[in-house]
Amino acid sequence: MNIAVAQSGGPTCAINASLAGVFSAAQRSDKIEKIYGALNGIEGIIRDEMVDLSEKIDSDVSYQLLLRTPSAVLGSCRKKLPDHRENSEVYEQITDVLHKRNIGMFFYIGGNDSMDTVAKYSAYLKDKNITDIKIIGIPKTIDNDLCETDHSPGFGSAAKYVAATVQEITRDSNVYSIPSVTIIETMGRHAGWLAAASCCIRANGESAPHLIYLPETTFSIEGFLSDVKAEMKKHRAVIVVVSEGVKTAEGKFAAEEFQSGAKDVFGHSYLAGIGKFLEKLVGAEIGCKVRSIELNVMQRCSSHIASLEDIRSSEAIGMSAVNAGLEGKSGCMMVFARESNMPYSYRIDTVDASKAANSEKFFPREWINEKGNNVLPPAYDYLMPLIQGELHAIMKNGMPLNFVI
Numbered sequence: 001m002n003i004a005v006a007q008s009g010g011p012t013c014a015i016n017a018s019l020a021g022v023f024s025a026a027q028r029s030d031k032i033e034k035i036y037g038a039l040n041g042i043e044g045i046i047r048d049e050m051v052d053l054s055e056k057i058d059s060d061v062s063y064q065l066l067l068r069t070p071s072a073v074l075g076s077c078r079k080k081l082p083d084h085r086e087n088s089e090v091y092e093q094i095t096d097v098l099h100k101r102n103i104g105m106f107f108y109i110g111g112n113d114s115m116d117t118v119a120k121y122s123a124y125l126k127d128k129n130i131t132d133i134k135i136i137g138i139p140k141t142i143d144n145d146l147c148e149t150d151h152s153p154g155f156g157s158a159a160k161y162v163a164a165t166v167q168e169i170t171r172d173s174n175v176y177s178i179p180s181v182t183i184i185e186t187m188g189r190h191a192g193w194l195a196a197a198s199c200c201i202r203a204n205g206e207s208a209p210h211l212i213y214l215p216e217t218t219f220s221i222e223g224f225l226s227d228v229k230a231e232m233k234k235h236r237a238v239i240v241v242v243s244e245g246v247k248t249a250e251g252k253f254a255a256e257e258f259q260s261g262a263k264d265v266f267g268h269s270y271l272a273g274i275g276k277f278l279e280k281l282v283g284a285e286i287g288c289k290v291r292s293i294e295l296n297v298m299q300r301c302s303s304h305i306a307s308l309e310d311i312r313s314s315e316a317i318g319m320s321a322v323n324a325g326l327e328g329k330s331g332c333m334m335v336f337a338r339e340s341n342m343p344y345s346y347r348i349d350t351v352d353a354s355k356a357a358n359s360e361k362f363f364p365r366e367w368i369n370e371k372g373n374n375v376l377p378p379a380y381d382y383l384m385p386l387i388q389g390e391l392h393a394i395m396k397n398g399m400p401l402n403f404v405i
Contacts, residue, residue: 001031001104003325005053006038006045007140008110008117009078011071011297012154013161013306014314015140016403018109019074020066021318022138023053031326036101037405041077042108042117046090048097056405061394065403067311068393070303073405081117084124091124098133105134105325109318111141111152115333116357122331134330137353138321140314142300144193147359148351149335153317154300156310156386159197161302162186163387165295166198166241170208173237180289181228181238181282185275187299188243190215192363194299195243196375200383208239216363217372219246219254224278225285227373232288244274304400308389313346320348344385 005022007015019037026032035053038044051074057063066073084091098106108118118137125133139146142158166184173182186194192214199212210231213219231238246254255277275292282290317334324334332350339345367379393400 002034002036002102003032003105003107003322004036004038004045004050004098004101004103005074005107005109006041007072007074008041008076008108008114009141010111010300011076012140012142012300013070013157013303014154014310015072015109016069017067017311017314018138018140018153018318020057020063021315021320022107022322023057024063024315025319025322027054029322029326032322034101036103037074040075041110041114042079042081042094043077044075045097045106046093048100050101051405062403065394065401067315068303068306068391068400069403070301070306073403078113079117080113081120084120084127088124091121094121095130095133104132105136105322107136107138107318107321107325109138109140111139111143111146112356112358112360115139115146115353118333118353119331119357122353125330134325134328136321136325136330137333137356138318139333139335139356142194143188143191145191145360145362147356147361148333149356150338150346151336151386153310153314155193156307156313157303157305158194158299159200159383160307160310160387161299161305162194162197162295163200164305165298166209166239167201167204167206169293170201170206170237170239173239176289177236178289179232179236180291181232181240181286183240183242183275183278183282183290183292184209185242185244185292185294187295188215189245190360190362192216192243195241196363196367196379197383197387198241199375199379200387203380203384207235209241210235210238211240211373212375213240213242213246213373214363214368214375215243215245215247216365217368218249220249221254221281223371223373225281227371228282228286232286240278242274242278246274304393306391307387308391309344309386311391317348324350341381341385344388
């Protein structure tokens with residue numbers, strides 16, 4: 001039989017490592033002939049737009065480049081499938097394409113919404129008693145908000161980038177003798193894992209970030225100003241890290257006036273602006289030197305500081321997905337189950353994809369201090385193993401080389 005693999009949702013530094021893992025394990029199996037890559041997620045399956053990956057990943061050099069290349073080399077999409085009981089046309093199209101190409105296993109690498117696709121197509125296959133096609137989800141998201149898995153591929157590298165960048169910003173902010181406040185905005189619509197990861201720099205003796213605000217606690221403008229004033233008595237340069245999705249007691253995004261209000265096809269708001277909002281607030285109410293920095297897409301595509309642990313485990317979970325498919329599993333998502341922090345170890349299991357679809361895993365409230373403006377030591381124990389090691393870039397003309405389909 002042949003197999004197909006596609007990528008969906010937001011890019012990460014490790015989504016291509018999972019693709020590489022699928023390719024590597026499939027190449028070693030005598031049950032698999034062609035390995036297709038579908039372009040732009042499930043849309044590539046529907047339109048029958050695929051490439052033969054064996055023609056693209058044709059050497060160890062190209063494989064190593066793929067491991068080191070950020071973003072999704074096959075392209076991505078954000079397409080929400082209907083309930084097949086209400087409209088089965090798209091499912092019939094998908095099935096026709098897979099049958100035409102003799103594809104017996106389809107691997108979908110993505111986050112919460114991608115697992116919705118896996119769960120829905122799996123339900124369709126069961127209802128129609130189609131047994132010659134298996135579908136398996138492979139997790140990814142820098143937000144680390146996928147349920148059922150200890151962590152999500154891509155998060156470790158994003159966390160490492162956030163922490164390292166906050167450290168560099170801290171060095172820059174301490175240059176001047178005048179008091180200042182620097183506000184760093186991270187991604188994180190409802191879950192604060194990325195902002196929390198900034199605490200990792202404390203392992204090297206940093207006191208910063210001095211304040212960390214996550215969506216898991218209520219954000220108060222008055223409390224924020226009070227916190228900043230208190231920290232300014234202790235530090236000349238105050239460093240604040242805040243998730244883009246912090247909300248007030250009324251349940252509104254704190255920076256709504258700076259946001260478009262637009263939503264994607266899954267109903268998620270496009271967020272950004274909390275940093276600029278708080279910058280203006282500090283300028284007006286405190287009057288010190290203040291700047292805001294939005295880390296934006298660099299969080300998910302800065303492969304020059306990718307975590308080796310993240311890349312290797314992402315590759316491993318891709319390999320395990322192929323093995324699970326060969327064992328006859330379908331409608332599931334691959335997951336990491338942590339066994340210990342020190343030394344760090346995990347195993348790879350499967351869960352029903354419906355358990356992860358359209359659900360979110362939040363940063364534990366017990367890992368946040370009582371005031372809701374910082375994180376506690378258990379967060380370090382969880383985060384530190386995920387950012388270990390470096391996978392050095394393959395360079396040419398002074399710049400990292402990337403793999404391109």
